[in-house]
Amino acid sequence: MLSFFDMSELKDGVTRQVYLTLRRDILNWRLLPGRRLSEKDIAGRMNISKTPVREAFIKLQGEGLLEIRPQRGTYVSLMDMEQIEEVRFTRYCVESTVLSLFISSPPDEKTLTAMEALLETQEQAIAGRDVDGFVDSDDAFHRELFLACGKARAWSFIDHFSAQYKRLRYLSLQNYLDFGNVLDEHRAILSACRRRDSDNALRWLSRHLNKILGESEHLREKFSVYIKKYGEIQDSGAAHTPIPTHGA
Amino acid sequence: MLSFFDMSELKDGVTRQVYLTLRRDILNWRLLPGRRLSEKDIAGRMNISKTPVREAFIKLQGEGLLEIRPQRGTYVSLMDMEQIEEVRFTRYCVESTVLSLFISSPPDEKTLTAMEALLETQEQAIAGRDVDGFVDSDDAFHRELFLACGKARAWSFIDHFSAQYKRLRYLSLQNYLDFGNVLDEHRAILSACRRRDSDNALRWLSRHLNKILGESEHLREKFSVYIKKYGEIQDSGAAHTPIPTHGA
DNA sequence: CACTTCTAAGATACTAACATATCAGTCGCC
DNA sequence: GGCGACTGATATGTTAGTATCTTAGAAGTG
Incomplete structure (x- = not known):
């Protein structure tokens, strides 16, 4: 319940601290889509001036997490389902190729061991109902795959x-508590890699990345106020309505 | 020879103008890799204050075109060949899938016509030795493909x-004047699309995107001062040496 | 001469104040 | 009552100046 203006630590760069704090709380759903943010307000709460806040806003806008309307206001982005789908598409195009690369080259025992270790980390996160820890190790699992193929930068792209994709994933995990399924999918992918079974590895990867969209159909109704609508008037509606903050 | 502080127009957003001006001149090679930029200096030349310059710097850093060293200085990024290679890899993963999609779905005559029109634009650019115009229509050609498949956002990702990839492409075009080859490749891709010949379309796409790396071997020697070195001391060397500006 | 310390210039990081645009609500006119 | 102009509050956009950090080079020391 520590709200988004914690400021417990600010060693390097105030701008960076603001950025990290806001980013975390947006992905966490402590700052809900559509919520209005104000440079002045946040600067005041954090006892800093507006400029670092502003710069953090700009960075977050670049990741699609904030929408800055010049001279009007800044809002946490609504969930753009089309964008999330295209992120998934793009990611699948790249990651399936990387996975094939990994399997077709000589199996890298060190990487396989590291990935198995990450699966254990995930198990622990599940046991502790630690969504954040789970999400971190999920990312680390996939990242390992890219690193092993010398595609670290492709992963960082x-x-x-x-970011928006991650926000939806967080919601999905919180609501369906399907941690175990994700873990099973990871296990299946890894096991197929060990067997050098490219077909099955790709099949499981596809299922793994697609699942979030399958679930999104269920989420769509329940969380429709947080989802961007097309075809309606773009400048009003849900984005401007005050939304309960449930955390601050 | 109009240098990078032109300021002929500044209708909306000073920050945006600075951003666009700097971006153009970096991709143009009017601002060379390794060159030092100063907030104060640019602000002074443009008769504006430092903040918009600073914000433009941050955006350009996000695209990998600038390197901001806190409290030290800001430099035009050196060419990072590994990053460019991974951009190419990522792009090929996605674009080859999009191309397959385009061919396997019913052929979209409107798109094919539009792409043919773009080829004519390219021909004109070649005739006029207009590198910028050529590059623009090159991008437009590929973008059309993504749009036709409903993957506009994937293209924008x-x-x-x-950005760095584009900078290398600009250099390659200026030095090898192989406009015609690029045009031929586009024609081959488009013609394969018309014949719904997926294999050849992909082969030509692969050749098209790979070419830049083949050429980069030749460029590596001639332009080595502009290329990022790994394994050396990261905080000194070429990036700091004053480099002839040949334009301002 | 080799090495350390000091210093001043100049870079980004940040602050505080001002300029400009937007919008909801109100006033006044019909 | 209905409708358009005005206005105050407030948002971001921009400016100018201050603070802090880094570094090259001078000065001092063995």
């Missing part, structure tokens, strides 16, 4: 514009 | 982190 994907990671960079996956 | 790729486009966003392709």
